[in-house]
Amino acid sequence: MSEGKPLFSKMALIGAGLIGSSMAHAARRAGLVGHVSAYIPRAETRAKAEKAGFADSLHDDLSETVKDADLVVLATPLGAYADLARQAAPHLMKGAILTDVGSVKMPVVRDVGPSVPEGVHFVPGHPIAGTEHSGPEAGFATLFDGRWCILTPVPGTDAEAVEKLKDFWERCGSKVDTMDPSHHDLVLAIVSHVPHLIAYNIVGTAADLETVTQSEVIKYSASGFRDFTRIAASDPTMWRDIFLNNREAVLEMLGRFTEDLAQLQRAIRWGDGDALFNLFTRTRAIRRSIIEAGQDTAAPDFGRTPAKKA
Amino acid sequence: MSEGKPLFSKMALIGAGLIGSSMAHAARRAGLVGHVSAYIPRAETRAKAEKAGFADSLHDDLSETVKDADLVVLATPLGAYADLARQAAPHLMKGAILTDVGSVKMPVVRDVGPSVPEGVHFVPGHPIAGTEHSGPEAGFATLFDGRWCILTPVPGTDAEAVEKLKDFWERCGSKVDTMDPSHHDLVLAIVSHVPHLIAYNIVGTAADLETVTQSEVIKYSASGFRDFTRIAASDPTMWRDIFLNNREAVLEMLGRFTEDLAQLQRAIRWGDGDALFNLFTRTRAIRRSIIEAGQDTAAPDFGRTPAKKA
Numbered sequence: 001m002s003e004g005k006p007l008f009s010k011m012a013l014i015g016a017g018l019i020g021s022s023m024a025h026a027a028r029r030a031g032l033v034g035h036v037s038a039y040i041p042r043a044e045t046r047a048k049a050e051k052a053g054f055a056d057s058l059h060d061d062l063s064e065t066v067k068d069a070d071l072v073v074l075a076t077p078l079g080a081y082a083d084l085a086r087q088a089a090p091h092l093m094k095g096a097i098l099t100d101v102g103s104v105k106m107p108v109v110r111d112v113g114p115s116v117p118e119g120v121h122f123v124p125g126h127p128i129a130g131t132e133h134s135g136p137e138a139g140f141a142t143l144f145d146g147r148w149c150i151l152t153p154v155p156g157t158d159a160e161a162v163e164k165l166k167d168f169w170e171r172c173g174s175k176v177d178t179m180d181p182s183h184h185d186l187v188l189a190i191v192s193h194v195p196h197l198i199a200y201n202i203v204g205t206a207a208d209l210e211t212v213t214q215s216e217v218i219k220y221s222a223s224g225f226r227d228f229t230r231i232a233a234s235d236p237t238m239w240r241d242i243f244l245n246n247r248e249a250v251l252e253m254l255g256r257f258t259e260d261l262a263q264l265q266r267a268i269r270w271g272d273g274d275a276l277f278n279l280f281t282r283t284r285a286i287r288r289s290i291i292e293a294g295q296d297t298a299a300p301d302f303g304r305t306p307a308k309k310a
Numbered sequence: 311m312s313e314g315k316p317l318f319s320k321m322a323l324i325g326a327g328l329i330g331s332s333m334a335h336a337a338r339r340a341g342l343v344g345h346v347s348a349y350i351p352r353a354e355t356r357a358k359a360e361k362a363g364f365a366d367s368l369h370d371d372l373s374e375t376v377k378d379a380d381l382v383v384l385a386t387p388l389g390a391y392a393d394l395a396r397q398a399a400p401h402l403m404k405g406a407i408l409t410d411v412g413s414v415k416m417p418v419v420r421d422v423g424p425s426v427p428e429g430v431h432f433v434p435g436h437p438i439a440g441t442e443h444s445g446p447e448a449g450f451a452t453l454f455d456g457r458w459c460i461l462t463p464v465p466g467t468d469a470e471a472v473e474k475l476k477d478f479w480e481r482c483g484s485k486v487d488t489m490d491p492s493h494h495d496l497v498l499a500i501v502s503h504v505p506h507l508i509a510y511n512i513v514g515t516a517a518d519l520e521t522v523t524q525s526e527v528i529k530y531s532a533s534g535f536r537d538f539t540r541i542a543a544s545d546p547t548m549w550r551d552i553f554l555n556n557r558e559a560v561l562e563m564l565g566r567f568t569e570d571l572a573q574l575q576r577a578i579r580w581g582d583g584d585a586l587f588n589l590f591t592r593t594r595a596i597r598r599s600i601i602e603a604g605q606d607t608a609a610p611d612f613g614r615t616p617a618k619k620a
Contacts, residue, residue, distance in 0.1 A: 079583075103533075128533045131610030132597070138610070148530055177529075187522050190515070192533035198508055199534075201574055203593040205500070205567045212497050218599045219487075220458055223413075223438045223502035224509075226606045227537050233597035236590035243578050243586055254575055257515045258568065264511055265564055268553050276553055280546035283513040287442070287543035289528045296536045300441030300448070302612040 006034045007168055008097075012069035013038040014062070014084055015076030016049055017235070018130060019101045021139030023073065024054035026172035029141040039065035040136070049136040063091040071168070074100035074112065078241035082111035094119040097161050101127055103188060103238075105152040105181035107245040113154070121161035124152045124181065126188070127174060134235040145173035146294065152181040189249035193242055194257060197250065199231035200239075316344045317478055318407075322379035323348040324372070324394055325386030326359055327545070328440060329411045331449025333383065334364035336482035339451040349375035350446070359446035373401040381478070384410035384422065388551035392421035404429040407471050411437055413498060413548075415462045415491035417555040423464070431471035434491065436460045436498070437484060444545040455483035456604065462491040499559035503552055504567060507560065509541035510549075 011027060013020040016038040027033045038055040039062050040046045046058050059065040066072050066088050074081055081100065092098065098120050102108050108124045116122040129147040131138065149169040153162050166176045179187075206217045206225065217225065243250060267275040291298045321343040323330040330348065337343045348365040349372050350356045356368050369375040376382050376398050384391055391410065402408065408430050412418050418434045426432040439457040441448065459479040463472050476486045489497075516527045516535065527535065553560060577585040601608045 128530055130533070133610050147532060150530075187526050187530060188533065190519060190522055191527055191530045191535040195512060195534035195538055197574060197578075198512060198571070200590055200593050201571045202505060202508060202567055203596055204589050205563070205570045207592065207596060208570075209500060209566070212500055214596075214599075216497050217501055218596070218603050218605065220438055220460075220497060220501045221600050221603075221605045222457055223440070223498065224505035224541055225501040226600050227541060228505055229593070229597040229600055230606070230612065231534055231537060232590070232593040234590075236587050236594065239590050240583050240586040244581055244583055247578055247581070250578060251575065253515070254571075254578075256519070257512055258571065258575075260515045260518075261508070261511045261564075261568065264507060265561065265568075268507075268557055268560060268564075271554055271557070273550050273554055276550045277546050279514050280510055280542075280544075280549050282517065283510050283539070283542040284546065286513055286517060286524075286528070287539040289524075290531050290536050290539055293528050293531075295528065295531045296540070300443050302540065 007032045007164065007171070008069075008071040009034040010069040011036050011071040011073065012066045013055070014065065014072065014074050014088065015080070016040055016055065016136050016139075017075065018134050018138040018143075019127065020073065020075030021049065021052060021054045021136045022129075022141070022143040023075070023101070023127075023139075023172065025139055025141035026144055027168070028054070030171040032168055032171055033071070037065045037069065045136060052137045052139065054136070054139060062087050066091050066093075068093055070096050072096055072098045074098075074102070074108075077235075077238045078102045078104060078107060078245050079237075081108060082115075085112040085115040089115045089117055092117055092120045095121075097121045097123060097165055099123050099125045099165055101125060103192065103242050104246040105184045109152075109154055109181050121158045122154075123157060123162055123165050125165065125169070126150045126152070126184065127169065128192075129174075130234070132230050132233040134238070142173065144169070147174055149174040149176050150184055151176060151178045152184050153178065154181070185246050185249045186252075189246055189253045193246055193250050194253045196231055196234065196239060197243065197254065198257070199228040203229055203232040317342045317474065317481070318379075318381040319344040320379040321346050321381040321383065322376045323365070324375065324382065324384050324398065325390070326350055326365065326446050326449075327385065328444050328448040328453075329437060330383065330385035331359065331362060331364045331446045332439075332451070332453040333385070333411070333437075333482065335449055335451035336454055337478070338364070340481040342478055342481055343381070347375045347379065355446060362447045362449065364446070364449060372397050376401050376403075378403055380406050382406055382408045384408070384412070384418075387545075387548045388412045388414060388417060388555050389547075391418060392425075395422040395425040399425045399427050402427055402430045405431075407431045407433060407475055409433050409435045409475055411435060413502065413552050414556040415494045419462075419464055419491050431468045432464075433467060433472055433475050434462045435475065435479070436462070436494065437479065438502075439484075440544070442540050442543040444548070452483065454479070457484055459484040459486050460494055461486060461488045462494050463488065464491070495556050495559045496562075499556055499563045503556055503560050504563045506541055506544065506549060507553065507564065508567070509538040512538055513542040
């Protein structure tokens, strides 16, 4: 590891919402980057980023953003990657590492891969971290602490570049795994994408009822529903792109989910208490494993403070 | 309001898990009860309750527990109510209030109502509060603070008794509403029962996969899945009884949920990004209303502290 010298002399963020801005905060905390540039085409969003103060330079010009950058990060919603990569490609420095933070990896390999110039090291990545808030003002330096980041290099990628990016993420606070991109997409479909879809769906179902008013749903949400609304408050553009881009894996996992749900529905209809009890006991053990693995807190109700009295 | 004198001279808890023990803690905090007795037939559970120290007397005899009590609370899983009410009935004091804390109310009216003796005021109730932990050692005094409690008295119930129980819950920290029992069951089906069923179901689906290992599910759970596991760690007996007892309303709401999910599934299959985006935008607004109503905290990720590094 170099002494005194940052790991990258310039990190260029293409897009800087929750994840991009948090990367800047975390990289600065650890002294990993000399200069942070960010490409943010909308003036209004640029003003927010300016106020948040995580970048050294803000641009509405892509070529200036990536010029001389030895680390370039695609951090927009997935749907914009292909165009942005094509536009940025001629301006990328030889030897630079190009990565991204998208929640699906096969389409990134498909959409970005063909644009990557000779001598640029393309290493797709996915930091598994986030909150329900979005935008450049939502980022913070500790977002990645103790969280996993998955890198999905294609065969033949320069091992040194992968190692350097791994080093970067670890010093941002993450634990790093590498994985085949298609396996990544299958794992994320079940641990993230289908849970989000279900949360969005039930919040929508509840909003459409005619026998129970929306104000009743809101008033009594503490009994379970409100945990779903947190997830269903995540960025709509980002999530639209995730579902459009991880279609096969999401549909596969969703098929299993609805199959299992049909069986539960039948158990309720026919009063099969044992089937319900057995499932409910089994799921409790999984919660325990997640707490033991340090992926969540054991504090009741996540340790959130009781809501204030109205 | 009486001065110095507690609201009830003796509160008898029939069962004392998370909710019952929390009622004792909260009632004592506010000086609402003279004596707290608790019926806990299992010696092992009684020992835990003894250690938790929320009751003045612990019993394996139901008649002793309820003797001279002016407030009697059914606080076991729903499936045990009918038998316990039948056994307790001959020993209830004239003028006593008999209530419960069950998450479904129509079956309580059906199962308990016929056993209630002349002169005893039966007022079913449901404090909408809880955590994923259960048992007599899981209770705490602030559980009901700022949370709703719904009372569902049947027509003809003594208004003074309803008022007194309302006073009790308010002084335990709750906000109180009264509602028709059947409407209660419909509201709870959508805000609580179906969300729990879905959470149990997806945790089960994830456990059964052959393409993604259970340790991968646990490792990467932070991306959405772990919020479901918290809900799916709730008490299995209690939840079995809820689904068996609120069958009609749960199946009705579940039917709507799966109908909506089928539509979303189709949108994903056919790449209808607008349909996805519109739903995801709509659900965000509901989250906002829940925070404005004081039913949750706006802190990212519920304000839970980051998991420690492994």
